[in-house]
Amino acid sequence: xxxxxxxxxxxxxxxIWQVAAWLVDSPILPxxxxxxxAFVKELNGELAIHFVVSLWxxxxxxxxxxxxxxxxxxxxxxxxxxxxxxxxxxxVLYPIPKIIFLPIILLLLGVGDMxxxxxxxxxxxFQILVLVRDSALNIEPKMVLSVRSLGAGRRAxxxxxxxxxxxxxxxxxxxxxxxxxxxxxxxxxxxATQRGLGYYIYLNGNTLxxxxxxxxxxxxxxxxxxxxxxxxxxxxxxICPWKYVA
Numbered sequence: 001x002x003x004x005x006x007x008x009x010x011x012x013x014x015x016i017w018q019v020a021a022w023l024v025d026s027p028i029l030p031x032x033x034x035x036x037x038a039f040v041k042e043l044n045g046e047l048a049i050h051f052v053v054s055l056w057x058x059x060x061x062x063x064x065x066x067x068x069x070x071x072x073x074x075x076x077x078x079x080x081x082x083x084x085x086x087x088x089x090x091x092v093l094y095p096i097p098k099i100i101f102l103p104i105i106l107l108l109l110g111v112g113d114m115x116x117x118x119x120x121x122x123x124x125x126f127q128i129l130v131l132v133r134d135s136a137l138n139i140e141p142k143m144v145l146s147v148r149s150l151g152a153g154r155r156a157x158x159x160x161x162x163x164x165x166x167x168x169x170x171x172x173x174x175x176x177x178x179x180x181x182x183x184x185x186x187x188x189x190x191x192a193t194q195r196g197l198g199y200y201i202y203l204n205g206n207t208l209x210x211x212x213x214x215x216x217x218x219x220x221x222x223x224x225x226x227x228x229x230x231x232x233x234x235x236x237x238x239i240c241p242w243k244y245v246a
Contacts, residue, residue, distance in 0.1 A: 030212045038212035039219055047213075050200040051220050053113075054185060057196065058228065060117045061181065062174065065124035070170055073129045074162050077136020094130060098122040099184055102191070111192040119188050120181050128173040135169035136162050171236045175229060182225040197221045 014032050021031040030038075039047070076083045102119050109115040139161065189198025197217050205214035 027211055030215060034212050035215040035219060039216040042213050042216045043220075047200065047216060047220060050195060050197050050217070051224065053195040054189065054197040054221070054224060057113055057116045058120065058181060058185060058224065060113075061120035061124060062228075064117070064121045065128055066170065066174075069125045069128035070132055070166070073132025073169075074136050074158060074166055076129075076133040077139075077166070078158065078162055080137075083133065083137070090126070090130060090133075094126050098126075099187060102188060106192055116185065116188040116193070116196070120184055123180055123184060124174070124177050127177045128170055131169040131173040132166045135166045139165050168236070168240050171232055171240070175232045178225055178228045178232070182221060182228075186221065197224070 017032050021029050076086055098119060101122065102115070105115045105119055109118060185196070186198040186201070189196035190202055193199055197220055201214055201217035201221070204210040204217060
């Protein structure tokens with residue numbers, strides 16, 4: 001998407017927001033200029049700390065999900081025998097909303113960063129695992145046979161065929177999961193923590209009734225999600241340049 005189109009979309013959202021604020025005419029919905037002023041003010045205070053904490057939790061979850069799910073997906077995609085055994089288990093677990101496990105995870109892992117990181121990790125893990133496995137399964141047999149004819153073993157196939165072919169699937173899974181991960185982060189940060197954007201938004205909106213600060217937190221969480229989404233786009237252009245060859 002072109003920068004001009006993104007700018008126009010952003011301006012359109014700001015106009016809609018301002019018109020809605022005029023129509024509602026209530027402290028519950030401040031206008032974008034008031035929120036922008038609160039954002040700048042809060043960024044010099046607690047908001048920056050909460051943003052860094054949330055960013056750390058999301059990045060740690062993404063790293064762990066790729067570290068564990070991508071190799072497993074490639075293994076399942078390479079071996080149809082293993083895939084036949086594991087597919088029923090994935091089929092049962094994949095549709096279950098992972099957020100329902102949050103109370104159990106909190107009981108098992110206690111307070112702190114670990115339960116928040118783990119619940120996001122669970123969501124990303126299955127997304128990446130399934131897409132990478134399907135990508136590896138759908139590799140054309142001719143490609144595999146041509147590399148094998150050159151004397152390549154399983155390790156070489158993994159490195160030169162399955163891994164490069166599955167990189168777009170990994171990035172697609174991340175792109176699809178960004179919104180869900182940030183939403184789950186908000187819910188996870190409502191429990192057993194005093195740090196993070198979810199806690200910050202809830203505290204200012206439901207306890208302090210500081211609505212401009214609350215919306216500043218919403219903007220910060222939106223920027224977190226957008227930053228991750230565009231980072232995946234940037235990463236894809238760097239490590240999968242063949243997708244953008246005209």
